[in-house]
Amino acid sequence: MSNRMNGQWLLASRPQGMVKESDFEYVRTPVREIQAGEFLIRNLYLAFEPAMRGWINPEESYVPPVQIGEVMRSATVGQVIESQHPDYAVGDYVSGTLGWQEYAINDGQPGMMGAVSKIPAGVPPILLLSVLGATGLTAYFGMLDIGKPQAGDVVVVSGAAGATGSVAGQIARIKGASKVVGIAGGQQKCDWLVNELGFDVAIDYKHEDVQQRLREECPAGINVFFDNVGGEILDSALLNMAQNGRIVLCGGISAYNEAELPAGPRNYMQLVIRRCTMQGFIVIDYLAQAGRAIADLSGWIASGELKHAEDIQHGIENTPKTFMRLFEGKNVGKQLLKIADAPIS
Amino acid sequence: MSNRMNGQWLLASRPQGMVKESDFEYVRTPVREIQAGEFLIRNLYLAFEPAMRGWINPEESYVPPVQIGEVMRSATVGQVIESQHPDYAVGDYVSGTLGWQEYAINDGQPGMMGAVSKIPAGVPPILLLSVLGATGLTAYFGMLDIGKPQAGDVVVVSGAAGATGSVAGQIARIKGASKVVGIAGGQQKCDWLVNELGFDVAIDYKHEDVQQRLREECPAGINVFFDNVGGEILDSALLNMAQNGRIVLCGGISAYNEAELPAGPRNYMQLVIRRCTMQGFIVIDYLAQAGRAIADLSGWIASGELKHAEDIQHGIENTPKTFMRLFEGKNVGKQLLKIADAPIS
Numbered sequence: 001m002s003n004r005m006n007g008q009w010l011l012a013s014r015p016q017g018m019v020k021e022s023d024f025e026y027v028r029t030p031v032r033e034i035q036a037g038e039f040l041i042r043n044l045y046l047a048f049e050p051a052m053r054g055w056i057n058p059e060e061s062y063v064p065p066v067q068i069g070e071v072m073r074s075a076t077v078g079q080v081i082e083s084q085h086p087d088y089a090v091g092d093y094v095s096g097t098l099g100w101q102e103y104a105i106n107d108g109q110p111g112m113m114g115a116v117s118k119i120p121a122g123v124p125p126i127l128l129l130s131v132l133g134a135t136g137l138t139a140y141f142g143m144l145d146i147g148k149p150q151a152g153d154v155v156v157v158s159g160a161a162g163a164t165g166s167v168a169g170q171i172a173r174i175k176g177a178s179k180v181v182g183i184a185g186g187q188q189k190c191d192w193l194v195n196e197l198g199f200d201v202a203i204d205y206k207h208e209d210v211q212q213r214l215r216e217e218c219p220a221g222i223n224v225f226f227d228n229v230g231g232e233i234l235d236s237a238l239l240n241m242a243q244n245g246r247i248v249l250c251g252g253i254s255a256y257n258e259a260e261l262p263a264g265p266r267n268y269m270q271l272v273i274r275r276c277t278m279q280g281f282i283v284i285d286y287l288a289q290a291g292r293a294i295a296d297l298s299g300w301i302a303s304g305e306l307k308h309a310e311d312i313q314h315g316i317e318n319t320p321k322t323f324m325r326l327f328e329g330k331n332v333g334k335q336l337l338k339i340a341d342a343p344i345s
Numbered sequence: 346m347s348n349r350m351n352g353q354w355l356l357a358s359r360p361q362g363m364v365k366e367s368d369f370e371y372v373r374t375p376v377r378e379i380q381a382g383e384f385l386i387r388n389l390y391l392a393f394e395p396a397m398r399g400w401i402n403p404e405e406s407y408v409p410p411v412q413i414g415e416v417m418r419s420a421t422v423g424q425v426i427e428s429q430h431p432d433y434a435v436g437d438y439v440s441g442t443l444g445w446q447e448y449a450i451n452d453g454q455p456g457m458m459g460a461v462s463k464i465p466a467g468v469p470p471i472l473l474l475s476v477l478g479a480t481g482l483t484a485y486f487g488m489l490d491i492g493k494p495q496a497g498d499v500v501v502v503s504g505a506a507g508a509t510g511s512v513a514g515q516i517a518r519i520k521g522a523s524k525v526v527g528i529a530g531g532q533q534k535c536d537w538l539v540n541e542l543g544f545d546v547a548i549d550y551k552h553e554d555v556q557q558r559l560r561e562e563c564p565a566g567i568n569v570f571f572d573n574v575g576g577e578i579l580d581s582a583l584l585n586m587a588q589n590g591r592i593v594l595c596g597g598i599s600a601y602n603e604a605e606l607p608a609g610p611r612n613y614m615q616l617v618i619r620r621c622t623m624q625g626f627i628v629i630d631y632l633a634q635a636g637r638a639i640a641d642l643s644g645w646i647a648s649g650e651l652k653h654a655e656d657i658q659h660g661i662e663n664t665p666k667t668f669m670r671l672f673e674g675k676n677v678g679k680q681l682l683k684i685a686d687a688p689i690s
Contacts, residue, residue, distance in 0.1 A: 061618045230614070249617050263608030269575070272594050272625030273406045279624075280617030 004031040009100035009319045011056055011066050017259040018327065019053060021320040024072060024100075031103045039083035041094060041104045041116070042343055045312075047075040047129035048323050048335040049163070050228070053256040062282050063112055071099040072319075073113070075134060077125040078104070079342050091344045093119040095128040100319050102339060114287060130163055130334035131301065131308035132294055138250060138283040139167035140293040144175070145286070146248040146279050147224040151176035154218050156237060159228030160199065161189035162326075163334035164250060167297075168226045169199055170306050177224075181217050183210060183233060185329045192332060197307055211236035221245060221274070230254045231262070238267035247271075247278040257327055309333025349376040354445035354664050356401055356411050362604040363672065364398060366665040369417060369445075376448045384428035386439060386449045386461070387688055390657075392420040392474035393668050393680040394508070395573070398601040407627050408457055416444040417664075418458075420479060422470040423449070424687050436689045438464040440473040445664050447684060459632060475508055475679035476646065476653035477639055483595060483628040484512035485638040489520070490631070491593040491624050492569040496521035499563050501582060504573030505544065506534035507671075508679035509595060512642075513571045514544055515651050522569075526562050528555060528578060530674045537677060542652055556581035566590060566619070575599045576607065583612035592616075592623040602672055654678025 005028045012025040034040050054061050055073055066073050076098040080088050085108055088094070096116035098104040106116050119125050123132065130136065142164075149155050155172035159165040160182025173180045182193040182202045190202035203213045210233055214222065221242025227234050230252030237247070255262050271278055286293070300306035311331040313322040316339040325331050350373045357370040379385050399406050400418055411418050421443040425433050430453055433439070441461035443449040451461050464470050468477065475481065487509075494500050500517035504510040505527025518525045527538040527547045535547035548558045555578055559567065566587025572579050575597030582592070600607050616623055631638070645651035656676040658667045661684040670676050 235609075249614070251617070252614050255614070261611050264580075264610040264613045266606050266609045268609045268613070268623075269594070269597050269600070269625070271623065272596070272627065275626050275630060277622055277624040278613075278616065279622040280614070281620050282617065285620060 004103060005029065006031045006101055006103040007316050008071050008102070009316075011068055011070055011072050013068065014056060014058055015053075015257070018257040019056070019320075019324060021324070023056070024320045026317070032105070034082055034084055034105055036084050038105050038107050039080050039085045039088040041078040041096075041098060041106060042081045042340055043076045043078040043098055043102055043104060044338065044340050044342060045077045045126055045129055046100055046319060046322075046337045046339060047133070047135075048326055048337070049075075049135065050251055050253040050256055050326050052323065053327070062284070071101050073097060073099050075113075075129055076104075077119065077128055079344055081343055088118070093125045093342075095119055095125070095133065100316075102316060114284070126310055126312075126336060127308070129336060130310050131167055131306070132297055134283050135163040135334055136167050136297050136308075137286060137290055137293050139164045139171060140297060141283060141286040141289070142248045142250050142281055143168045143171045143224070143226060146281050147172070147226055147246050149175050149177050149224050152178045153223035154179045154181070154220065154242070155224040155226070156181045156183065156214065156218065156222045157226045157228075158183040158233045158237070159251065159253060160184045160193055160202065161332050162228060163331075165226065165228050166193070166197055166333060167306065167308065168250075169193070170197055170300075172224065172226075173198060174300060174305050179218070181214070183229070189332055192309075205233060211239055214240040218242075224248065226250060228253060230265075234265045235267045238265055238270040241270060241274045241276050243274050243276075245274060245276045247276060249278055249280040253327070311335050313337045315339065349448060350374065351376045351446055351448040352661050353416050353447070354661075356413055356415055356417050358413065359401060359403055360398075360602070363602040364401070364665075364669060366669070368401070369665045371662070377450070379427055379429055379450055381429050383450050383452050384425050384430045384433040386423040386441075386443060386451060387426045387685055388421045388423040388443055388447055388449060389683065389685050389687060390422045390471055390474055391445055391664060391667075391682045391684060392478070392480075393671055393682070394420075394480065395596055395598045395601055395671050397668065398672070407629070416446050418442060418444050420458075420474055421449075422464065422473055424689055426688055433463070438470045438687075440464055440470070440478065445661075447661060459629070471655055471657075471681060472653070474681060475655050476512055476651070477642055479628050480508040480679055481512050481642050481653075482631060482635055482638050484509045484516060485642060486628060486631040486634070487593045487595050487626055488513045488516045488569075488571060491626050492517070492571055492591050494520050494522050494569050497523045498568035499524045499526070499565065499587070500569040500571070501526045501528065501559065501563065501567045502571045502573075503528040503578045503582070504596065504598060505529045505538055505547065506677050507573060508676075510571065510573050511538070511542055511678060512651065512653065513595075514538070515542055515645075517569065517571075518543060519645060519650050524562070526559070528574070534677055537654075550578060556584055559585040563587075569593065571595060573598060575610070579610050580612045583610055583615040586615060586619045586621050588619050588621075590619060590621045592621060594623060594625040598672070656680050658682045660684065
């Protein structure tokens with residue numbers, strides 16, 4: 001029996017309104033021995049995304065809720081440190097959905113969120129949590145399959161400094177959008193979008209009138225609006241859509257921590273007047289096509305056309321605090337938490 | 346100079362909240378002589394639709410607003426009683442958008458809502474205001490081009506006893522929907538939908554819990570929701586959509602007479618969770634394809650597969666009152682007003 005102890009963050013209670021640290025509980029439990037067909041993973045990075053807030057509500061959404069007392073669900077990358085499985089060798093890097101914990105035992109079988117997968121040699125593991133993982137795939141399929149930007153289109157992205165929004169906007173530009181406008185909170189994020197990522201314009205929703213700025217910047221209307229935010233920002237975009245425009249519903253972070261479901265988009269009948277489509281999607285429906293997306297995304301990274309950013313915090317003790325950064329608007333790019341160095345070099 | 350006087354209803358003021366008779370003014374003005382290239386029409390029927398409420402708001406929607414002092418815009422059928430135009434002969438029946446008045450002079454050129462068109466011999470003229478006119482085309486293209494019902498689909502229609510909804514539901518059934526559910530107000534309308542039009546189920550929103558009834562009647566979810574109403578009914582449907590379902594946004598009568606734009610659909614994020622599409626459309630975009638639609642609709646009427654109904658009121662003095670019937674939920678089928686018998690037999 002190993003003496004390893006596993007630091008784990010469990011869901012302690014269902015948050016009322018804004019999620020807080022006390023909604024989770026930190027415990028340390030012994031790691032059992034692995035059996036034939038199993039392998040032991042040391043998690044190195046935890047990944048955070050706004051949709052996780054929905055996983056801890058009591059209602060089933062596109063996945064069952066995390067139960068009280070369960071390890072909080074999240075994407076992870078880690079390294080195999082023991083193995084009795086023929087396909088996973090000690091030293092292999094793997095990505096999966098192994099949750100807020102230091103160690104995990106796995107058998108390679110698909111779980112609720114798919115199977116653990118080996119990270120090819122030469123690929124920086126954290127990219128599997130950001131631009132080459134579910135986040136990048138969400139941006140890719142949401143923008144290309146739902147948004148369908150055409151050469152010359154005006155594309156607007158909300159939550160543009162987030163992990164998904166920042167990639168989605170750049171993909172639109174790569175596909176020939178004539179103008180890419182990002183909406184983000186604060187001057188620092190806006191400067192980053194324009195100066196580093198090549199967005200044409202950034203609108204600071206904390207200090208500017210989004211509806212008026214969209215009217216100024218998109219006088220012929222928005223062809224594609226990629227929405228991560230909802231609320232007033234969605235309503236402002238609805239008033240500025242071009243005829244036959246597409247709204248990609250990716251997320252609605254403005255409402256995720258509301259105790260009561262807030263009112264919906266007041267201006268939704270603009271979809272009729274302007275003959276627009278508003279369509280939701282979930283990236284897990286596209287996993288069979290992931291290879292094509294990863295090939296494209298890798299190619300754009302290699303050519304310098306696509307930039308990515310990770311906001312890396314440190315220490316498993318900071319796990320809930322790092323999750324809360326998403327809702328405090330603190331992250332630029334993908335929010336990650338490093339909880340260990342790779343034990344095997 | 347003829348001594349004909351033209352009874353006309355002008356827009357007198359922009360309604361605040363619910364439209365009322367005093368928002369219009371009745372005047373009588375002399376009819377001038379027609380000139381070369383013109384013809385004089387005696388209007389026989391005026392047609393009413395909820396979207397007209399939007400035409401008298403100050404904001405431009407998909408057509409410019411009716412101005413104060415202008416004849417109120419509406420679809421009409423009439424008979425040519427004088428002509429100096431080679432293509433229009435005395436006695437011809439014509440459909441157009443000639444407004445709330447007894448007489449209109451026209452030159453055959455397209456106006457804002459298209460050109461006056463001759464009604465083929467043998468076609469009852471009022472059908473051009475209902476099932477073979479913009480109303481029927483709205484149901485046809487909205488259901489087929491946006492809703493895309495597949496064999497076996499569960500289809501729900503709100504405002505189902507209205508002119509558009511009643512046709513839309515029947516088209517879904519003709520196209521092989523496994524179940525067609527109508528939502529309407531009152532037992533009489535519900536009975537009509539089931540007993541006369543062949544809807545499988547009708548839900549009386551005035552006396553039943555729509556959300557619960559949809560859950561009971563559509564346990565595997567709604568594949569196509571054709572919405573004429575908005576508000577709580579749209580929110581109830583959003584909670585009962587099937588994965589990859591389509592919401593056809595045709596109208597939102599529940600909000601048309603609100604002085605302030607009400608809150609939007611609270612449950613719109615269900616579009617993400619269930620990967621649904623919500624799409625608006627305007628029938629005028631489909632006019633180039635109208636021939637195909639009219640051929641199909643005529644064929645279904647002839648075979649008895651498609652039934653239609655007109656609610657005919659009488660007398661030009663009752664014009665605003667007849668318009669208000671739409672918002673009082675009084676009409677079953679297409680709301681028309683007969684203002685004259687055909688002067689030429």
